Amino acid sequence: MIEYQRILEYRKTLWLSLMPAVERILKPFPALEFYFLSQQKCSTVMQMIFTNPCTELWLFFVHNISAIFDATVLKIEKQSISVLEVSSAIDERLQKQKHFCSKRSEDPGSPSTT
Numbered sequence: 001m002i003e004y005q006r007i008l009e010y011r012k013t014l015w016l017s018l019m020p021a022v023e024r025i026l027k028p029f030p031a032l033e034f035y036f037l038s039q040q041k042c043s044t045v046m047q048m049i050f051t052n053p054c055t056e057l058w059l060f061f062v063h064n065i066s067a068i069f070d071a072t073v074l075k076i077e078k079q080s081i082s083v084l085e086v087s088s089a090i091d092e093r094l095q096k097q098k099h100f101c102s103k104r105s106e107d108p109g110s111p112s113t114t
Contacts, residue, residue: 019066026059068093 006024025032033050036042049055075089 019063019070022059022063022066026056026063029056029059 036046036050072089072093076086078085
């Protein structure tokens with residue numbers, strides 16, 4: 001049985017709203033797909049979204065990236081935090097990203113960036 005849940009709206013000004021909104025779409029994704037594709041008057045946009053096999057993959061990607069971003073934002077949005085702690089959190093995120101990118105470029109099985 002599927003429980004009713006309100007779908008959250010993403011707002012450009014609220015950085016931390018993207019991940020929960022995407023999560024709320026991913027959890028009932030098969031049910032949403034079934035619902036929209038079973039409608040006789042389903043909009044063309046919704047048909048394109050739910051018939052594209054990459055849609056769910058894209059949503060998982062956005063969810064993963066936003067989780068990484070959210071973790072850093074939560075660190076730097078504490079009530080009492082110094083400028084040095086903010087700088088350290090941002091540097092840590094940047095170093096992790098650089099490390100990840102360098103590991104991918106060294107992997108002979110990874111797609112070429114050229």
